[in-house]
Amino acid sequence: MSPNLATPTLFRNGRLFDGDSFLSATDLMTDARGQVAAIGSGLEPPKGARIVDLEGRWLLPGLVDCHVHFREPGLEHKEGYAFGSSGALHGGVTTVCEIQNNPPLMSSPEAMATKLENLRGVSRVDYAPYGSLVENSLGCLAEIGEMCPAVKVFLGGSTGSGGIGSEDNMRRWFTAAAAAGLKVVAHCEDDAIMAAAAAKISGDSELNTRHDLHRTREAEVQSIKDAIRVAIEVGLALHVFHVSTHEGAELIAEAAAQGHPITCSTGTQYLLITADIAHQAKQNRFKVNPAIKYEEDRAGLGKMVMEGRLPVVGTDHAPHPLEHKDRPYKKAPSGFPSIDLLLPMIFAAADLNNSNPAPFLHAVTAGPAREFGIAGKGKLEIGADADLIIVDPDAKRVVDEADLLSRSGWSPFHGFEFRGFPQQVYLRGEQVFADGKVVGPPRGEPLFAK
Ligand SMILES: [Zn+2]
Structure with missing residues (x-):
């Protein structure tokens, strides 16, 4: 090529x-x-x-990181492809599937074509940005879909991106994506459950700074249940990103076992770290959405990777300047840089599970390449x-x-x-x-x- x-x-x-x-x-x-x-x-x-x-x-085959944010165009002062793709190579990554989660979103074929063209001569790795599934893109999903592996939706607000608002919206957006023949990749957390969780701990100055008590297990699991139900109802191929709970990943594996085109990935942090460690880290360094959960989740997700039932892992590389992270908990943005360390983190995840590295390496090579239809990547074959x-x-x-x-x-x-x-x-x-x-x-x- x-x-x-x-x-x-x-x-x-x-x-x-x-x-x-x-x-x-x-x-x-x-x-x-x-x-x-x-x-x-x-x-x-x-x-x-x-x-x-x-x-x-x-x-090894060059790694395929299916979930990164390089913030170009729009927030190059936070990263940009020149820096982000250099970090990618440091981590062994040669292909990124990247999510634009700051304006301009990839909600028109023109925005997508311009982005792809402008990154030539800038990116040091091959790139396959996702389109944005938002109200504005519903009328042109088929054209966007010709230029990307899938379209991204936030079912629940996260850094820089609002949630979907209602289940009616989810049904309408999923229906449009299914009609365009597109896979939807989703961030699943339920805003109402997170708001209720926050209200419960608002008077407690210690608990109120625990990210895992704001963005709870229940918030992810309920959002995954709702997304699975609507995806099955409208015949959509759905991939849930960075699942942080064992229960959430099992629900998806169950739907897949029943023959539905429903899959998920987890993030390296959910295979390596637990909520207590995240909470103790200085400068909100491990603050990330979804929040890092508990040992049962970490072990359960690791076991699913070993068994081949969770064959995709991404970093969710989300760079912010450290001075932004080093603010009081509520004012610190979520996300942290991690693509620079993907291969060492994958070995660490295998070691933590006393596993042969093969299933973990698979989850950052052939696993994501197959999941997102990326031909010629993630494999050593003629x-x-x-x-x-x-x-x-x-x-x-x-x-x-x-x-x-x-x-x-x-x-x-x-x-x-x-x-x-x-x-x-x-x-x-x-x-x-x-x-x-x-x-x-x-x-x-x-x-x-x-
Ligand atoms: Zn992300």
Whole structure:
């Protein structure tokens, strides 16, 4: 797909994970189109090919992060694609599905086409932004849908975006998306339940700063129940993002088992952190919507990933300057930067569950690529884009937020010890990241452009 010719490269003597499982083959060859040309053992390099000896390190498909906010256009001072995509490479991510949650929303084909075009020469990773499912976009969903993997809706307010208002609106919007043949991706939290929860603790100065008591389990679970019911009623393909409760994810798995096109993903934070840890963190660093829940939720979600019943994980990378987070609880925005650490967080989530890394790696490679119909990504197979990560899974490091490349320059995981930081990343056969730094010009391309 790249207009430029890539240098054919033989990666040899590695341990290969193909997006679904580990292979017995040790070598992978890329071609001048920047695609995977051969997988095997003892492969011979064609004349002029570059040779990379993996020396036993792992070769993985570039990660697909299905939930990020890069805030371009509109809030480039918070991130922008130049910084966001650099952070992505630091985390091993070569494809982002990005959500515009600040104005201008992606509610017209013109807005979407302009965004896709303006990011050429800016983004260092391939990009597939979602359209916006809002009142204004109902009349042009089919055209928007030609340029995106799905359309995003907020069922309940979050940072910068209002909720859907009523169930009648949800039914009308879901019906329009189903008629346009589009998948809807949803943030599920119920505003009325959150308002009632807030009222209950408003007089208690300690409880009143607990994010998990404002944005409760019940708020997510009820919103998921309502969304499933209406999606089934109107025949909609629904994907619920960043599910934070075990119960919510089980409800969705149940609907899927009954044959409905209803799926979900969780976020790395819900696999790693619990509400108490989030509450104790300074500067509201772990304040995020939905709120981080409890150990039963963390363990339950992790088990579902291991069992293959929750095959998609995204970061919800949501950058804010630290001085904005460092305000009193109620005034601090929700969300934090995290894409810079996706691969190490995935290893940590596997380790926390005493799991082989394979199902967790699957949830950030072939899992999301399949879920969102992203051809040629998330897999090591002949003909796939040669988006690759070289990693030593045993090399540990303490996270220093000063090393991260996304714009906000801080991380709630500062000081955590993780393993498996990407050493080198390739995008369509060309090296784009090595030794903690980006390499070469931005080569990212839109994946759903007309
Ligand atoms: Zn988000």
